[in-house]
Amino acid sequence: MTLNFLVICLISLGVYSFLFGRYRIRKVTQQVSVKQHSRDVYHATFLAACATIVPLIVLIVWSSLSPLVLNGLLEVQLQNMVGAATVGEMGVLIAQTKAFSAGLLNPAFVSDDVKQAASYYESLQAASDTGRALLVLAIGLVGLAFGSRFLTVRFTARHWVERLATWLMIGASVIAILTTIGIVLSLVFETIRFFDSVSVTEFLFGLHWSPQIAIRADQAGSSGSFGAIPLFAGTLMITLIAMVVAVPVGLMSAIYLSEYATPRLRNIAKPTIEVLAGIPTVVYGFFAALVLAPLLRDGGSDIGLTVSSESALAAGLVMGTMIIPFISSLSDDVINAVPQNLRDGAAALGATRSETIIQVVLPAALPGIVSAVLLAISRAIGETMIVVMAAGVAANLTANPFESVTTVTVQIVMLLVGDQEFDSAKTLAAFALGLLLFIITLGLNILALYVVNKYREQYD
Amino acid sequence: MTDRGPQKNDPIRAARQAQRLKKRYRKERRFRAFGMSAVLLATGILAFLMTSIVYTSIPAFTHHNLTLDVTIIAEEVDILRDDQGLVTNVDANWLGFVRTALRDSFPEVTSRRDKRDLYKLLSIGAPDAVRDAVQADPNLIGQTIQVRLPLSDDIDLVMKGLIDRNLPETDRLVSDRELAWLDKFIAEQRVSENFAIQLFANGDSREPEMAGLKGALMGSLLTMLVTLLISFPLGVLAAVYLQEMAPKNRLTQIIEVNINNLAAVPSIVFGLLGLAVFISFFQLPRSAPLVGGMVLALMTLPTIIIATRASLASVPPSIRQAAMGVGASRLQVIMHHVLPLAMPGILTGTIIGLAQAAGETAPLLMIGMMAFIVDTPTDVTSKATVLPAQIYMWANNPERAFVARTSAGIVVLLSFLLLVNGLAIYFRKRFEKRW
Numbered sequence: 021m022t023l024n025f026l027v028i029c030l031i032s033l034g035v036y037s038f039l040f041g042r043y044r045i046r047k048v049t050q051q052v053s054v055k056q057h058s059r060d061v062y063h064a065t066f067l068a069a070c071a072t073i074v075p076l077i078v079l080i081v082w083s084s085l086s087p088l089v090l091n092g093l094l095e096v097q098l099q100n101m102v103g104a105a106t107v108g109e110m111g112v113l114i115a116q117t118k119a120f121s122a123g124l125l126n127p128a129f130v131s132d133d134v135k136q137a138a139s140y141y142e143s144l145q146a147a148s149d150t151g152r153a154l155l156v157l158a159i160g161l162v163g164l165a166f167g168s169r170f171l172t173v174r175f176t177a178r179h180w181v182e183r184l185a186t187w188l189m190i191g192a193s194v195i196a197i198l199t200t201i202g203i204v205l206s207l208v209f210e211t212i213r214f215f216d217s218v219s220v221t222e223f224l225f226g227l228h229w230s231p232q233i234a235i236r237a238d239q240a241g242s243s244g245s246f247g248a249i250p251l252f253a254g255t256l257m258i259t260l261i262a263m264v265v266a267v268p269v270g271l272m273s274a275i276y277l278s279e280y281a282t283p284r285l286r287n288i289a290k291p292t293i294e295v296l297a298g299i300p301t302v303v304y305g306f307f308a309a310l311v312l313a314p315l316l317r318d319g320g321s322d323i324g325l326t327v328s329s330e331s332a333l334a335a336g337l338v339m340g341t342m343i344i345p346f347i348s349s350l351s352d353d354v355i356n357a358v359p360q361n362l363r364d365g366a367a368a369l370g371a372t373r374s375e376t377i378i379q380v381v382l383p384a385a386l387p388g389i390v391s392a393v394l395l396a397i398s399r400a401i402g403e404t405m406i407v408v409m410a411a412g413v414a415a416n417l418t419a420n421p422f423e424s425v426t427t428v429t430v431q432i433v434m435l436l437v438g439d440q441e442f443d444s445a446k447t448l449a450a451f452a453l454g455l456l457l458f459i460i461t462l463g464l465n466i467l468a469l470y471v472v473n474k475y476r477e478q479y480d
Numbered sequence: 481m482t483d484r485g486p487q488k489n490d491p492i493r494a495a496r497q498a499q500r501l502k503k504r505y506r507k508e509r510r511f512r513a514f515g516m517s518a519v520l521l522a523t524g525i526l527a528f529l530m531t532s533i534v535y536t537s538i539p540a541f542t543h544h545n546l547t548l549d550v551t552i553i554a555e556e557v558d559i560l561r562d563d564q565g566l567v568t569n570v571d572a573n574w575l576g577f578v579r580t581a582l583r584d585s586f587p588e589v590t591s592r593r594d595k596r597d598l599y600k601l602l603s604i605g606a607p608d609a610v611r612d613a614v615q616a617d618p619n620l621i622g623q624t625i626q627v628r629l630p631l632s633d634d635i636d637l638v639m640k641g642l643i644d645r646n647l648p649e650t651d652r653l654v655s656d657r658e659l660a661w662l663d664k665f666i667a668e669q670r671v672s673e674n675f676a677i678q679l680f681a682n683g684d685s686r687e688p689e690m691a692g693l694k695g696a697l698m699g700s701l702l703t704m705l706v707t708l709l710i711s712f713p714l715g716v717l718a719a720v721y722l723q724e725m726a727p728k729n730r731l732t733q734i735i736e737v738n739i740n741n742l743a744a745v746p747s748i749v750f751g752l753l754g755l756a757v758f759i760s761f762f763q764l765p766r767s768a769p770l771v772g773g774m775v776l777a778l779m780t781l782p783t784i785i786i787a788t789r790a791s792l793a794s795v796p797p798s799i800r801q802a803a804m805g806v807g808a809s810r811l812q813v814i815m816h817h818v819l820p821l822a823m824p825g826i827l828t829g830t831i832i833g834l835a836q837a838a839g840e841t842a843p844l845l846m847i848g849m850m851a852f853i854v855d856t857p858t859d860v861t862s863k864a865t866v867l868p869a870q871i872y873m874w875a876n877n878p879e880r881a882f883v884a885r886t887s888a889g890i891v892v893l894l895s896f897l898l899l900v901n902g903l904a905i906y907f908r909k910r911f912e913k914r915w
Contacts, residue, residue: 087763182811189721192714196739196785199778203749206756269518276515293522298901300839302868303533303890306875310883311532341529344522372504374511395744402746404842405868409875429748429842436755436846454752458745465744 023083026153030079033160034072037167041067045171058178066177069184070167075160082152090148094141101133117141207458210451217445218246223452225249229415229426231435231446246449248456250415254332254425258407259400261336261421262343267393269340270347277348278355279377290352297345305409308338313410320422330412330424339406343396350395354388355381359479387475391468398464402457404429428453533894537887543676543689544639545628546602546665550581550610554622557614567618574607578629586661594657601661603630605678605690628672633688633881635662639671642880653880679888683854684870688881691874693889695856699769699849699864700838706773706860707780707837712830714777715784716819719826722785723792724814743782750779751846759847766848770860775847776837783836787829791822824911831904835897841868867893 041064049056091114098113113134119125121138130138171177215223226247273293277286313334320327327333358381366376382389412424413434435450556576560569582598583589589598606629613627614620630636634653637643639662649656665671682692718739726732754775758764764771795818803813819826844850850869857864865873871893874886 084762091763178809182809185811186721186725189717189725192717193721193726193735195714195778196718196735196742196781199742199753199781200738202757203745203753206753207749210756269521272515272518273522276512276519280512280515281519289519289523292526293519296522296526298835298839298897299529300841300868300893300897302839302841302871302875303529303894306871306886306890307529307533309875310536310886341522341525344525348522372508374508375504377511398744402748404746404748404845405872408842408845409872429746432748432752433842433845436752437850451752451756454749458749461744461746462741465741 022149026079026156029153029157030072030075030160033075033157033164034068037071037164038064038068040164041065041168041171044168045173048171049173052173054173057174057176058181062177062181063171063175065181067164067167067171069181071160071164073184074163075156078159079152079156082148082155086148086152090141090144093144094137097140098133098137101137113137121145203458207451207455210448211455214445214448214452218449222246223248223449227417229431231431231449244445246445248428248453250417251426251428251431251453253417253419254411254415255401255427255429257332257419257421257425258336258339258411258427259397261333262340262400263393263397265337265340266343266347266396270344270396271351271389273344274348274351274355275377275382278352279373279381290349293348294345296341297349299342301342301403301405302409304338304342305405305407308334308406308410312338325422327422328412328424330410331422332411332425333421335407335410336421338410339400339403342403342406343400346396346399347392350392351385351389354385354392357388357479358384362479384477387472387477391472394464394468394471398461398468401464402429402461404433408433428457432457530894533887533890536884537891538884539637539640539642540679540881540884540888541676542640542673543678544631544636544671544673546631547626547628547670547672548578548581548585549624550577550627551624552577552610552614552621557621559618559621567615570611570614570618570621572611572614574610577610578602578606585665597655597658598661600632601635601658603632603689604687605630628674630678630689631671633879636689637881638662639673642884679885683856684852684865684873685854686852688877688879688885691882691885693867693870693892695853696865696867696870696889697892698856699853700866702769702857702860702864703772703776703844703849703866704834704838706770707776708830708834710774710777711780711784711833715781715830715833716788716826718781719785719788719792720814720819723789724818725810739782739785742778743786746842747779747840748842748846750775751843753778754843754847765861765863767851767853767863767865768861769849769857769864769866771847772844772849772864772866773860775843776840779840779843780833780837783833784826784830787833788822788826791825791829792818794825795821821913824907824913828904828908831900831907835900835904838866838900839868839893839897841866841872844869845872867896 042060044067045056045060045063094114094117095110098110098117102113116125116130116134117137118141120127120130120134121142127135223246226245227249228245228247229250231244231246273289277290281289309330313329313331316331316334317327317329362380362384363376366380367373371379407427407430411430412426413430414424415426415431416423418425432450432453435446435453552572557570557572559567560571562568579595579599582602583595586598589595609629610627613625631639634643635658638645638654638659643653645652645659654662662671676689678690678692680692680697681694682690683695685691718735722732722736722739726735754771758771758774759766799817799821800813803817804810808816844866849865850873851863851865852873853863853865855862867889871886871889874882874889877886
């Protein structure tokens with residue numbers, strides 16, 4: 021039985037249980053003269069939940085674990101048939117078998133062993149599907165029968181349904197924790213495996229990055245080097261350029277819009293600037309690579325500068341543009357949170373508006389602005405598409421913004437895009453970079469929070 | 481008072497004061513101008529970005545076609561009929577027909593190399609146009625028909641003026657001879673400019689003039705569907721729990737800190753999570769909208785939770801107290817009163833979160849959703865790509881005509897996002913209640 025059909029069966033079972041529960045509790049109530057504890061709908065929901073929740077869990081667990089079990093069984097079977105094989109050969113055989121059973125391979129190109137294994141695999145799959153369907157439906161029917169015995173007039177169905185709803189809500193909230201745990205675990209495990217082949221010090225302090233691992237052992241230049249310093253230098257430079265653009269422009273427009281602008285201008289300009297935040301990063305990437313970079317290159321050569329067509333400058337400028345609304349809206353909030361009587365006090369002492377802003381408002385809003393800048397830096401470091409499209413791939417250790425540099429995120433994409441062996445040091449390096457990225461951005465966010473909490477003035 | 485008190489009538493001092501005041505006012509004006517120019521710069525960049533992209537996209541919305549007299553030789557067409565004798569399918573060497581028609585237009589072209597150059601005037605999609613015409617009206621078999629055939633991308637660029645005819649031949653993608661052939665067709669008024677329906681009707685292709693967004697649009701739609709189905713219920717449930725039910729304890733605190741941190745995790749890290757957990761561990765299919773949707777759902781979850789909580793918090797406590805006063809249980813208060821009142825805000829937050837997810841590319845690159853896929857995906861497990869990933873792939877394509885194609889893709893994406901965000905604003909304006 022296919023998954024779709026099974027899901028439809030389960031849904032119909034739920035609907036049937038709901039209707040049956042409602043019918044049943046009405047009938048039961050008619051026969052006695054006691055007041056019902058819960059309304060009909062709670063009884064019906066209770067029965068529907070009895071019939072579907074456990075089967076649904078079984079279905080999800082079975083469907084997510086069966087590929088693993090089937091793979092293991094197939095591997096054992098192949099080992100019995102072919103004898104000892106290396107991990108790589110076994111991987112190829114398993115892939116072939118699966119592709120053949122999915123009808124993707126021409127039978128003429130496949131060995132008899134694989135054909136045999138494929139028929140074995142298909143039988144396993146069929147058995148798994150049938151078993152799943154039988155188990156799920158059986159549990160559902162048992163749940164229905166079991167639950168319907170509870171439906172009496174004084175049964176506290178509402179309590180049960182509410183308890184269930186609360187647990188559902190707790191479960192949904194826990195997903196957030198599970199996601200974080202999933203991120204940390206997946207990154208940490210792969211990183212540990214990466215450090216089996218490359219030492220931690222080489223990774224963190226090495227000056228050379230060229231992750232070209234040979235596909236065959238005898239290939240020339242088979243050892244890649246994984247020194248991440250050039251990547252950090254590149255990331256830092258692009259982030260710096262972005263901040264040089266975004267901080268003054270974002271901060272000044274926030275100041276102008278909250279302190280000087282008429283309400284009418286503010287109502288037009290603020291949403292317009294925020295449109296910049298809604299533009300997908302791939303659009304910025306295209307703009308940086310195909311509009312700005314050629315402009316900079318040609319402009320540079322006109323005044324005698326050599327600007328690479330994948331210069332850090334183009335990527336940084338465009339990334340700065342992307343971050344302007346981020347800084348301006350966060351600063352706008354903190355500037356507006358500074359109480360009016362501070363401004364009035366400064367004005368009473370004879371300060372001009374700009375003097376009030378520079379000497380009173382900005383110092384009062386400083387913790388919030390610093391935290392906004394920190395958050396913006398964390399944004400810039402984690403930004404991917406702009407640098408993938410506009411920055412370079414080669415890891416140069418340079419301080420010249422006209423040259424091409426590469427960043428952490430670019431390398432993660434370059435290492436992982438395309439079909440690769442999941443176990444090679446190259447792939448694992450991407451996870452190590454990802455872990456570093458995660459730690460750095462998390463650290464910046466915690467720092468930003470700390471700055472606000474520690475230095476914020478409480479006005480009343 | 482010090483020994484040198486203020487001397488009101490000191491002219492030197494007064495002049496100095498006036499000068500200082502002038503300087504301070506100058507500074508004030510300068511500061512104001514800085515602020516103004518920052519706003520202008522930000523809006524100016526936006527305007528420049530939009531105009532440059534829209535401007536480069538314009539050529540992609542039209543394509544030049546060549547109207548050619550193609551003879552459909554009846555003996556060479558296989559016709560498949562169903563039981564009622566209706567034509568279900570036609571099959572023939574359409575390319576041959578097209579080539580014959582081209583050769584007939586230029587009988588002087590005889591050598592094999594010249595002929596090959598001549599054939600290159602037309603797009604590889606030209607035979608399909610003939611097939612479609614015959615398929616639509618099988619009575620045409622055996623006749624000489626006028627068919628509109630798409631020109632190749634380079635010729636199209638010449639027609640649009642994007643390849644300069646005045647360049648020396650060696651610097652030009654199109655040879656003088658090809659131009660001469662083209663000019664003859666133009667003189668015969670056989671070349672026409674039409675709306676490029678391929679842009680929306682076709683899947684991806686290596687040929688710019690045949691490449692379309694249909695597959696990517698469908699892939700985006702399926703991915704967004706998965707994202708919505710997962711993130712909306714989970715996000716609303718979690719937000720209701722945290723805002724309305726949760727006791728103030730350690731677990732709640734951890735969850736709240738967690739959600740705020742997740743909102744700041746770079747999107748590419750979510751891609752790594754998807755690769756390691758969904759694809760490598762659970763062996764879900766690569767490049768599938770199912771996995772893409774799941775990754776994007778995890779990414780959107782914090783946005784939806786935060787928006788929902790804000791919306792729930794804005795429902796005044798008196799509503800809750802009134803409902804409780806007439807005997808509603810806590811869950812009934814939430815389900816019957818608080819949630820319906822908060823729904824506009826929740827929907828707005830969800831739409832904004834989904835719009836963000838629709839423009840996201842980086843995590844989808846990690847799970848293989850940027851493969852070259854010609855077919856339109858039909859379900860959530862078939863191989864697919866999404867609109868931003870399609871834009872990324874086209875942007876990487878070296879062929880000239882893909883620049884306009886890419887911009888056109890961006891214009892489509894941005895119009896979609898504009899529409900969706902407009903919808904969110906409409907929702908907020910229409911249904912938002914101020915208490």
